[in-house]
Amino acid sequence: MEGPTSRGSNVDLFLPNYKLGKTLGIGSFGKVKIAEHALTRHKVAIKILNRRKIKNMEMEEKVRREIKILRLFMHPHIIRLYEVIETPSDIYVVMEYVKSGELFDYIVEKGRLQEDEARCFFQQIISGVEYCHRNMVVHRDLKPENLLLDSKCNVKIADFGLSNIMRDGHFLKTSCGSPNYAAPEVISGRLYAGPEVDVWSCGVILYALLCGTLPFDDENIPNLFKKIKGGIYTLPSHLSAGARDLIPRMLVVDPMKRMTIPEIRQHPWFQAHLPRYLAVPPPDTMQQAKKIDEEILQEVIKMGYDRNQLVDSLCNRLQNEATVAYYLLLDNRFRISNGYLGAEFQEPMECSFPRPHPSEAAASAIVQHIPGYMDHQGMDLRTQFPVERKWALGLQSRAHPREIMTEVLKALQELNVCWKKIGHYSMKCRWSPGGHHENVFDIPLQANHILGDESAIIENDGAGIRSNVIKFEVQLYKTREEKYLLDLQRVNGTQLLFLDLCAAFLAQLRVL
Structure with missing residues (x-):
């Protein structure tokens, strides 16, 4: 001993x-x-x-x-x-290390959550579940106890002990998970493909977030199973119309008629206030292994590790001291930032057109004339044959992202826009007509700041943004066609003034 x-x-x-x-x-x-x-x-x-x-x-x-x-x-x-x-x-x-405990304890402590907060959690959960399904994994035990919260109250899906690998043409039968969150087909011992049982559990979780109680609950297990199999529950009157529409579509007893993850993503209630990094498809695991962050790589090399061996280990998903250091640095760098720019053009992300909320579409869209054939990426329209498209949302380019950002920064400089770099491919910016920026930024724009290694333009985030000042964010995304998509998003300022800026920006890039 x-x-x-x-x-x-x-x-x-x-x-x-x-x-x-x-x-x-x-x-x-x-x-x-x-x-x-x-x-x-x-x-x-x-x-x-x-x-x-x-x-x-x-x-x-x-x-x-x-x-x-x-x-x-x-x-x-x-x-x-x-x-x-x-x-x-x-x-x-x-x-x-996830600091803030379980989502279950959070719900118990706060009771039912306000819709905006519940939606934020739900959007993160759906993004993670979608990623699992894309990688052919069904969780099968989704519940607030298995959803952890980090220091900024971001969800982390945990406990994959009951998960399983999905195979085309194969069905699962194991009855597992917590009864209150289990789908009717699971507790009945019927065959199921996988994703649909996670959707049911997500519906129960959404109900718990918004109501502070469970839709199916009974101390007597046979009675509980009867309620689940019959889809017997009530919706409280305080729920909004959007939530009252979404929850019943997820808690459909017939798995063939139950809402799918892509359909949940398109639902107006889910789309409201959707962060940009969650508006794109989940990252592809194999692509992630091939994309390496040069800045983080250099940090690890400085620790004494061989570059070639480290690159080879990262590409082949090998576990060693160097790769552990690399991923810890990478994850914690992205964890520091948050919100829309938190996504920061992570090349491993396989992105398509971000879908702005309808109320924001006019404020964030930049239109470019593109001849030839186009896909309706992110537009919820499907065609059976190629159709000529004259317009596409956003600015697209096949150039190297560094070249794109060089051109973007030159254009911003010509317009007397001041910016603060959040990452290599994302910035916070401020602009006012005539280039007057008193009390907005601490130091003027210098030509040698373009694509420098430091965030040379220091933003003064203090109060006092005047009504004729536009605050906006610039983000570069990667699309599925190996193109890069540039998006401008208004944060503060009038919509008309922002559209003036967009027109001036397009003219400066000689797009118009």
Whole structure:
């Protein structure tokens, strides 16, 4: 039998790159500790799973499945797994540290949420679930207890132990998950494809967010199952018309008639206030492996790692000290920023046209004449044959993104626009007619600031933006056709003045 001292020294021996801290929680076959990664100084959570306990509880398959799936995934709203260290007695699973606990506790503490806050959570959940399905994984145990919140109250889908891999032409039958959140076909033991059971669970979660209670609840399990199989629940009168329309479409007993994730995405209630980084399709895992952030790469190389080996490891999704450092730096850099510009043209994201909310469409659209054939990307229109399109939403180019941004910044400079770089491919900007920017930015625009490594134009975010000042954001996206899409989004200022700016910007780029 190992004593505490021996046990502690073993942990230090197996985890030389981490400084372990306090225990965050204790489970049936292990514990979770907070730790600090020695090289990057970022916090992580380390699950210490005892092999003997796992075997005794016949949980080996559950643990193995969760590790396999999380190793594959990279999504802002799915818990990240950085590395797995196996020893004869334990398995150490190094994961993203999520500070604020479960969404379940959040709902219990606050009661029913305001619609805007509930919608924000729901949009993030749907984005993460869509990513799972795109990678042929069905979660099967979606519930507020398995949705964690980070320090900024962003959702992180966790606990993939009951998830499974979907295969074309194959159906699943296992009855699993929590009864209150399980779809009728699951508790009935019928065959199911997979995505539809996650949609049902998301419908129950949305109901819980908006109502503070569960749609199907009964202490008597047979009665609970009867309610679920019959789709018997009530909608409170305080729900908005949009929510009252969306929830029943998700909680349809017949899985063939139940709403799909793409249909949820198109629903007006879901589309309201949709952040730009969630308006695009979820990132493709294989493409993510091929796209490498040069800035982060250089930081890791400075730590003493070989460039070629690091690039090869990243492309082949290999786990080692260098790749762990790379992903910790990458994730924490994007975690610092938030909102629309938080997406920051992450090249791994496979993006199409972002869909502005109808009320914002006139304010954010820039139109460009493009000859030839066009797809209705993001426009919810489908054609059976090529049709000539004269207009497309947004500015498109096949040039290298750095060349595009150089031209954009030159155009902004000519218009006396002041900006602050948020990333290589995203900026916050301010402009007023005539180029008057007193008390708006601290330092004037200099030509040598174009695409410099530092955010040379420092924004004064203080109060006092005058009515003739436009505040807007610029973001570069990658489309499926290997083109790049430039989007301008109004933040403050009159809509007409913003359209004047757009026209001037297009003229400066010689698009008009």
